[in-house]
Amino acid sequence: MSTNPPAADSPVSLRNVTVQGRLHDLSLELGQGRLIGLVGPNGSGKSTLLQVAAGLLPSGGEVRWSGRRVEEISVPERARQVAWVPQEARFEFGFPVRGVVQQGRFAHGDDETGVDAALARFDLATLAQRPVNALSGGERQRVLLARALVTAAPVQLWDEPLAALDPRHGLEVLMLAKELARAGGTVVMSLHDLRVAHCLDEVLVLAGGELRAAGSPGTVLTAALMHEVFGVRARTGETLILELP
């Protein structure tokens, strides 16, 4: 559990991370084989945290991957260790979908391993030759996830991967995330739907750039915390449950 840091060589560990105006003195561990949800109100620092953890945003403090300081790891090596999916992407140029997904293999010598499988997995096979700047928001998000998947990086950091997806594709992404975690990977996804967060292995709650709580969803997502952090009243009761057929 992230509140009790395990060995120093957990896949990703942050120590006293501060980003001016966005994150304040934040320490946490992302454990192996875990599917972790990152929740918090708008502007609480979720995207910033993911970028710092991915080694893409310099911060005051220390980011270590399996015990090594991220600054000491070469950029291509980093790309093989950790994949990051941005919240949204603006595509100025009309690269074909397949080409964008294949970019995930850049750090592996630009081969094509897993590209077709990833396209199939994200329902993109029929769109493979379409220009990426002509896709809908949800389709673009699936392209970015497919690109992250082909990197085969054991740590996957996804920034609101479900935001633009329809229910079925959303559930498929969740299934995939669980599979990756079961296979020994580490998957972190920021999200707003606390009901989805409830079925993950672990939840990190951010508010105002600080880590407010971390642990299993049952212990973390209490009615009191949800009221305090999100300003909502949580009730359990009958609700609509969606599953893949």
Next chain:
Amino acid sequence: MGPERLWAGLMCTDREASIVIWQLRLPRVLTAMLVGAALSASGLVMQAYFRNSLASPDLLGLSSGAAAGAVLVISAGWAAIEIWVLPLAAVVGATLATLAVLALAKRGASSERLLLAGVALNALLGAVTSYVISTGDLFARSSQLLFWLFGGLEDRTWLHVWAATPIALALALLWPLGRRMDLLSLGEREAQSLGVEVRGLRRRMLVLATVLAATATAVAGIVGFVGLVVPHALRLVVGPEHRRLVPLCVLGGAAFVLACDLAGRLAGGLRLGIVTALVGGPFFLWLLRKRA
């Protein structure tokens, strides 16, 4: 000149034809090709750098910067001191313009912001150039000064071909960057997360784009729209992959400027900058309309 005379001239068996070909035509043709390749490649690099297909060295003020630098040293009389003073002044002017654009518009800035930065910079540098011309010794140097503003390939000699050799060097250095430019053109953080050394790549791209545009301007004055039209037209035909676009832009830019120069001569001596603007202006407007 018929094919027989052309051959005789090339082989130096016909003295008159040989002078026309070796001293007049060939330097002009080579300069045209180098200038075209440089401007087109520079435009391609800037478009990938700014992630905006409306970026190009003339629209963003690099060419104006190079021209302002050149005009300043000409009017001060320094251009006559050493042969390298003029190109150097052009490179310095273009570099300052590049830095100004970077300060005005961040990478990934909206088209509006980028173009407004270019408009502002072009106006400012144009004012500098006009001021220098209006206060300088107009009669002595006016033709030399005007050359810079309209762009042209008249009277180009082997000296200009040699002065343009940095273009060949810069193009060779640009060649292997294609794949990384693909990744960068889809976002900086994204590119880094996929394993591209973004900082070094960005620096190299910026230096190469500046050297290309500045050298081209130093030997041919301001030649507009090449950096916009050629990469764009080629992207429409072969798609956005830079591994293909880099060599094609080099060839396409060379062919385009050569054709424009020829067209200008056939039209009774229209200057190159005027011909490229006549072709490129409507194309640019069409592009803006298509994006809107």
